[in-house]
Amino acid sequence: AQKITQTQPGMFVQEKEAVTLDCTYDTSDPSYGLFWYKQPSSGEMIFLIYQGSYDQQNATEGRYSLNFQKARKSANLVISASQLGDSAMYFCAMRYQGAQKLVFGQGTRLTINP
Amino acid sequence: DSGVTQTPKHLITATGQRVTLRCSPRSGDLSVYWYQQSLDQGLQFLIQYYNGEERAKGNILERFSAQQFPDLHSELNLSSLELGDSALYFCASSVETGWTGELFFGEGSRLTVL
Numbered sequence: 658a659q660k661i662t663q664t665q666p667g668m669f670v671q672e673k674e675a676v677t678l679d680c681t682y683d684t685s686d687p688s689y690g691l692f693w694y695k696q697p698s699s700g701e702m703i704f705l706i707y708q709g710s711y712d713q714q715n716a717t718e719g720r721y722s723l724n725f726q727k728a729r730k731s732a733n734l735v736i737s738a739s740q741l742g743d744s745a746m747y748f749c750a751m752r753y754q755g756a757q758k759l760v761f762g763q764g765t766r767l768t769i770n771p
Numbered sequence: 772d773s774g775v776t777q778t779p780k781h782l783i784t785a786t787g788q789r790v791t792l793r794c795s796p797r798s799g800d801l802s803v804y805w806y807q808q809s810l811d812q813g814l815q816f817l818i819q820y821y822n823g824e825e826r827a828k829g830n831i832l833e834r835f836s837a838q839q840f841p842d843l844h845s846e847l848n849l850s851s852l853e854l855g856d857s858a859l860y861f862c863a864s865s866v867e868t869g870w871t872g873e874l875f876f877g878e879g880s881r882l883t884v885l
Contacts, residue, residue, distance in 0.1 A: 690870045700859060701773075702876035709871055748814065752870040758804060758827055759863075759874050761814040 659684045661749050661762035669768045670739050677724070678734040678765050680749030688754035691732040693723065696746040696764070705747075708732055736767075744769045774798065777862050777877035785885055789850040792880045794862030796843055802826070802865045803845040804874060805837055809858040820845055821867060852884045 660683045670676045682691065693705040708716045708723045716723045724733040736743055746766050750759040774797035784790055796803050805817040816829035820839035831837075834852075839845040849856060859881050863874040 688870055690872075692873055694876075700881070701878045702861060702863075704873045704875070707871075707873055754870050756827055757802060757865065757867070757869060758816045758819055758829065760816070763813045 659686070659689075659751060659753055659756075659760050661751055661760055663749055663762035663765050665765045666763075667766045667768070669770060672741060672769050672771050673738055675735060675737045676739050676743075676767065678736075678747050678749075678767065680732045680734065680762060682730050682732060682749075682751050684730075684751065684753050686753040686755050690752045691723070691725070692750045692752070692759065693721070693732075693734045694748045694750060695743075696748065698745070702748075706734065739769050741769050741771060743767060773875040773877065775862060775864050775875050775877035777860075777880050779880055780878065781881050781883075783883045783885065784852060786852055786854060788852050788884075789848065790852065790882065792847040792849070792860050792862075792882075794845045794847070794864075794877060796845070796862075796864030797875050799866065800864035800875070801843065801867050803839055803843070804863045804865070805831075805845070805847050806861040806863065807858045808861060808879070809855075812858075814861070817847070849882070852882075854884050857882055857884045 689710045691708045695703045706718045722735045749762040776795040801822045817831040819827040837847045859879045863876045
């Protein structure tokens, strides 16, 4: 069964530091997409970044990059130069060819300290 | 603004009651997904509709039902409510792109059952 694992329930980082949020996935489907969403305390789900299973290069979106290691089945999110506004819950998720739904990990609560 | 509209934003009701949550997808999106987010269960997929037809079903209770109307808006009906149904209910929509496109989430409907 397809599964997403986020092993860090919470992380505390100093402002302006880089932070890596871990995500591993399990699927036997060769075609899949990996996504990261941010959920601030207000509750909405904000799409951050996407990586396709056939993409050769790691995805980047501004301060966000995805460290995609296909053989290890990991898709870690890297946030460079963290800001106070980055404090939120972060979810890793996957879609795969067999189903269009998003499968989510349990999330990591990131707290940025001034 | 994701373009997905959910109403109501907040709802407080009593056990045994029935409520209806409404979702309007982004213009042009044919797929609608419903998710439940509770504190101890993370984001759980409930059901997906595509162009009016049920496409996939997740861990949706028999007390819950959904439908997608010809104008593509969707409703999630929750009946015989229990305390454990208190959660944030998300609707999301997507263009039918299989596994490559992100889901766009509404702001959620926060249900409190007393």
